[in-house]
Structure formats: structure tokens, C-alpha cells
Amino acid sequence: MIDTPEPQSAALEIIQRPDRFVVEWQEGGELHAAVWHSENGAPPPGRIIAVNDDLTAAGALRLALAGTAMLWRGDFPTARRLLKALDTRIVRPANRSRTPAEEFHAQRQLQSRRARLLGMILVQLDPSPTVSALRRAPDVAAACLHAYGVVSETRLVSLRELLGVSSAYHWFVEGVAVPALGARIHPHYGVFSPVRGEYVDLVAQAPLPSHRLAFDIGTGSGVLAAVLAARGVQSIVATDREPRALACARDNLDRLGYGERVEILNADLYPAGRAPLVVCNPPWLPGKPRSPLDHAVYDPGSRMLRALLDRLGKHLTPDGEGWLVISDLAEHLGLSSRRDLLSAFDSAGLQVLDRLDTKPRHPRATDHSDPLHAARAAEITSLWRLSPH
Structure with missing residues (x-):
């Protein structure tokens, strides 16, 4: 994989509507649009670009730190591995001189930073719902229906959230x-x-x-x-x-x-x-x-x-x-x-x-x-x- 700090891709346009944010972009000569969705209520990032399997964890981290989100257009298992590799780079060593309260607040800040940076890798969730735009994508229909209800519009969600939805559905089924x-x-x-x-x-x-x-x-x-x-x-x-x-x-x-x-x-x-x-x-x-x-x-x-x-x-x-x-x-x-x-x-x-x-x-x-x-x-x-x- 080639380490490119910013893949060659046109930026996606983020449009604020009265009740939602809509992302529009050109792909394959056609105009596409998707509604921004975050269960945590996170606002859309300031900039979104399309990326693929050529992106490395180092490149993804640089983009995320710069406030640029990445709409994944490659292989689903590769995206999952990238997210895991990105997570290992977001570390903050413990400081033994901190009081327990200071360490607690430091850990919460790290969790918030990790959630923000890992939330920068996005996937397109189409009605059904499905992530059919990605190669080797799993069947997420039942999990998304359980978490979101009927998805009647194309959405952009973070890969981290989608994996959480799938994990939660497993716990729901297994008990x-x-x-x-x-x-x-x-x-x-x-x-x-x-x-x-x-x-x-x-x-x-x-x-x-x-x-x-x-x-x-x-x-x-x-x-x-x-x-x-x-x-x-x-x-x-x-x-x-x-x-x-x-x-x-x-x-x-x-x-x-x-x-x-x-x-x-x-x-x-x-x-x-x-x-x-x-x-x-x-x-x-x-x-x-x-x-x-x-x-x-x-x-x-x-x-x-x-x-x-x-x-x-x-x-x-x-x-x-x-x-x-x-x-x-x-x-x-x-x-x-x-x-x-x-x-x-x-x-x-x-x-x-x-x-x-x-x-x-x-x-x-x-x-x-x-x-x-x-x-x-x-x-x-x-x-x-x-x-x-």
C-alpha cells in the first residue's frame, strides 16, 4: 500500500438543511447525495474526501488530525483493519504523578479524542439497509434495522458506529x-x-x-x-x-x-x-x-x-x-x-x-x-x- 497523505479525490460538499446535513458528491459521472447520521449527535466534519485501499493508517491519522473525514470506497475488511491500525496509533501514556481524579479526566479526554478520530472513517449506508458500495461488505440489514429502524434514505455513518451496531445486534440475539x-x-x-x-x-x-x-x-x-x-x-x-x-x-x-x-x-x-x-x-x-x-x-x-x-x-x-x-x-x-x-x-x-x-x-x-x-x-x-x- 502506498502511504499518501491525501488520496487524489475531489472533496465532498456538505450542505446544511433546516433539519439535517446532506453530503453531495460526483461519482461515475452522476451526482450522489447522503444524509449525515451520528447516533452520538456528532456534527459532520468540516471536510470529507473519498478514499480507497491505498490509504494507510499513517495517512488516515494525518487526515483525521487535520479534521478531514474519509468516505471509504474500497474493501470492507480492509477498512476494518485500517480502523484497528488507526486505533493503535491513538495513545496517551499514563502519568503516575496524576491523582486518581486527574487520571480519570485524562482517560475521558483520551476516549473522546479516540472517538472523534476513529469516527472520521465513513461508509455509505444505502436503503435496505446495505453497504453495497463496498467490496466484501457483510450483511448489516438486520443489525441496522434493529438499531435505526427502517432506513429509507442513503446515509453517511462512521465505520466505527456501524461496527458498534453490528456488535450490539450480536448481543441482542445471543443475550x-x-x-x-x-x-x-x-x-x-x-x-x-x-x-x-x-x-x-x-x-x-x-x-x-x-x-x-x-x-x-x-x-x-x-x-x-x-x-x-x-x-x-x-x-x-x-x-x-x-x-x-x-x-x-x-x-x-x-x-x-x-x-x-x-x-x-x-x-x-x-x-x-x-x-x-x-x-x-x-x-x-x-x-x-x-x-x-x-x-x-x-x-x-x-x-x-x-x-x-x-x-x-x-x-x-x-x-x-x-x-x-x-x-x-x-x-x-x-x-x-x-x-x-x-x-x-x-x-x-x-x-x-x-x-x-x-x-x-x-x-x-x-x-x-x-x-x-x-x-x-x-x-x-x-x-x-x-x-x-
């Missing part, structure tokens, strides 16, 4: 084993997968204050609602405000046979009324979400956590309990403190009845090469049993 259920949860695209089973196990083990009614706040995949149903809770109201999460929860609960006992509601935290049990596994790190999945992990200024706690007493019956399932990783990173959490309980008029703890079992907790290993190894996930004073 994630949940030992507490003795079954699998099938996460939809853009919905957090219950791969960290320790928080699910806590909900499966804590003593139930009632089998009559429970609220599952921020249900996501529906896994905690399913665990409560499996434990014999007769009626459950599960809420979320993300359409994909609502559809995912409904799909999983119906699959498991709990659909008639669980009401799925689009709500900002709480449904109307009170329940003897309210369960929530909120985002556990203060920070700005940068992707749909980030909303399950990052809570800017701990706003969701505080709103959840402040309103909890108004949605519990007199003898009810709120189960807050949350990791203390933010404390080990120096982003928050245990005093902050206990103060939030007190400000909301809540008392701690009990706390169940568990250590993480995910691979990153034992990965010594991770710059945040010390914090991850010390992490504890807790189920706080709360009630009004």
Missing part, C-alpha cells in the same frame, strides 16, 4: 446470561447491558419489605424489574425516559413471561403514587454523558441521584423501603466522598436501615495495566436500604 434469573436478558442497541451482574445479585438477595408492589426507576433493559417479578412481587411499575430502554424492557419482560405483572411507563424518575418498595440503580459517576450508553454511567453534578433521593419519601408507603444500588468508584477516584452521599440521605430526610456490599467481578477490576486499576480494585457496589426518618 446476556443473568444467573439471578436463570435466563438471558437481550439488550437493545443504545441500552446498557447487565454484564456487571453484581448489582443484580444484590437485588436478588435483599429482604423484600413487600410482595405487593414495587417501582423500578430507570429500568433500562428491565433486568431489575424481572428479578423482582421472579422473586414474587405481584405488581411492578418500571419507568424510563429513553424510548429504546422502554422498548427493550417491554421486550425482555414479555420474553420472560412477566409482561402482565410489569407496567412500563415513560416518566422522569417516578410514576404517580406510592409503593412499599422503590428500586434504582442510577449512574454512579459524576460527569457529562457523551454517548447514549454513557447516560447509564455518568450523572452530571449527581443531579439524577439527588432528585431520586429528594423525592423518594413522597413515593414510599409509611413502612416502605428505597433500595439505592450504587458503586463507590467515584469515591476512590476522588470525584465524590462518602460524606457527600450520607449528607444527601440526610438532606432528603432518609435513614439507612442496612447496607449490602459486593466486590466487582468484571475483568477491569483485575487489569493491572489499567491506569485506574487501584480505584477499580477497591470498588464496592452497595445496596442501601433507605426509609424516611
Whole structure:
């Protein structure tokens, strides 16, 4: 392959319409057009050129650093190898003099930079949907239909996003084993997968204050609602405000046979009324979400956590309990403190009845090469049993 810093290609024109960006270009003597699409809401790059198999990782990196995106017109497996090679060039060595909080922010900056640069390799997604313009392209129709719905127009998407769509579809089809259920949860695209089973196990083990009614706040995949149903809770109201999460929860609960006992509601935290049990596994790190999945992990200024706690007493019956399932990783990173959490309980008029703890079992907790290993190894996930004073 010839290392050319900029392949010989005409630039594509980016046109801003009232509700979208459209990219137009000449190819084979014909005018082509495609709508810019990014699930993360990323704006289109300032410049796009067409490239092919002659482009190397070094050349792609130079173009990406210059803010030029590359519409791939070669072989699909070659594009995938190029993306992997480009990823290995985007490195930032750890600095052991940083505090855990500084290292955390440095890692997030690196992740953002990696996403921006890797997102510069684009593919054309045609209706059906298909990437028929590329040689040896896989069949992505089912995966794209699952993630995007019906694609009725030609789109430009990043290759990285398309590969993520395909990977997510694999997890949807295969499902994630949940030992507490003795079954699998099938996460939809853009919905957090219950791969960290320790928080699910806590909900499966804590003593139930009632089998009559429970609220599952921020249900996501529906896994905690399913665990409560499996434990014999007769009626459950599960809420979320993300359409994909609502559809995912409904799909999983119906699959498991709990659909008639669980009401799925689009709500900002709480449904109307009170329940003897309210369960929530909120985002556990203060920070700005940068992707749909980030909303399950990052809570800017701990706003969701505080709103959840402040309103909890108004949605519990007199003898009810709120189960807050949350990791203390933010404390080990120096982003928050245990005093902050206990103060939030007190400000909301809540008392701690009990706390169940568990250590993480995910691979990153034992990965010594991770710059945040010390914090991850010390992490504890807790189920706080709360009630009004």
C-alpha cells in the first residue's frame, strides 16, 4: 500500500438543511447525495474526501488530525483493519504523578479524542439497509434495522458506529446470561447491558419489605424489574425516559413471561403514587454523558441521584423501603466522598436501615495495566436500604 497523505479525490460538499446535513458528491459521472447520521449527535466534519485501499493508517491519522473525514470506497475488511491500525496509533501514556481524579479526566479526554478520530472513517449506508458500495461488505440489514429502524434514505455513518451496531445486534440475539434469573436478558442497541451482574445479585438477595408492589426507576433493559417479578412481587411499575430502554424492557419482560405483572411507563424518575418498595440503580459517576450508553454511567453534578433521593419519601408507603444500588468508584477516584452521599440521605430526610456490599467481578477490576486499576480494585457496589426518618 502506498502511504499518501491525501488520496487524489475531489472533496465532498456538505450542505446544511433546516433539519439535517446532506453530503453531495460526483461519482461515475452522476451526482450522489447522503444524509449525515451520528447516533452520538456528532456534527459532520468540516471536510470529507473519498478514499480507497491505498490509504494507510499513517495517512488516515494525518487526515483525521487535520479534521478531514474519509468516505471509504474500497474493501470492507480492509477498512476494518485500517480502523484497528488507526486505533493503535491513538495513545496517551499514563502519568503516575496524576491523582486518581486527574487520571480519570485524562482517560475521558483520551476516549473522546479516540472517538472523534476513529469516527472520521465513513461508509455509505444505502436503503435496505446495505453497504453495497463496498467490496466484501457483510450483511448489516438486520443489525441496522434493529438499531435505526427502517432506513429509507442513503446515509453517511462512521465505520466505527456501524461496527458498534453490528456488535450490539450480536448481543441482542445471543443475550446476556443473568444467573439471578436463570435466563438471558437481550439488550437493545443504545441500552446498557447487565454484564456487571453484581448489582443484580444484590437485588436478588435483599429482604423484600413487600410482595405487593414495587417501582423500578430507570429500568433500562428491565433486568431489575424481572428479578423482582421472579422473586414474587405481584405488581411492578418500571419507568424510563429513553424510548429504546422502554422498548427493550417491554421486550425482555414479555420474553420472560412477566409482561402482565410489569407496567412500563415513560416518566422522569417516578410514576404517580406510592409503593412499599422503590428500586434504582442510577449512574454512579459524576460527569457529562457523551454517548447514549454513557447516560447509564455518568450523572452530571449527581443531579439524577439527588432528585431520586429528594423525592423518594413522597413515593414510599409509611413502612416502605428505597433500595439505592450504587458503586463507590467515584469515591476512590476522588470525584465524590462518602460524606457527600450520607449528607444527601440526610438532606432528603432518609435513614439507612442496612447496607449490602459486593466486590466487582468484571475483568477491569483485575487489569493491572489499567491506569485506574487501584480505584477499580477497591470498588464496592452497595445496596442501601433507605426509609424516611
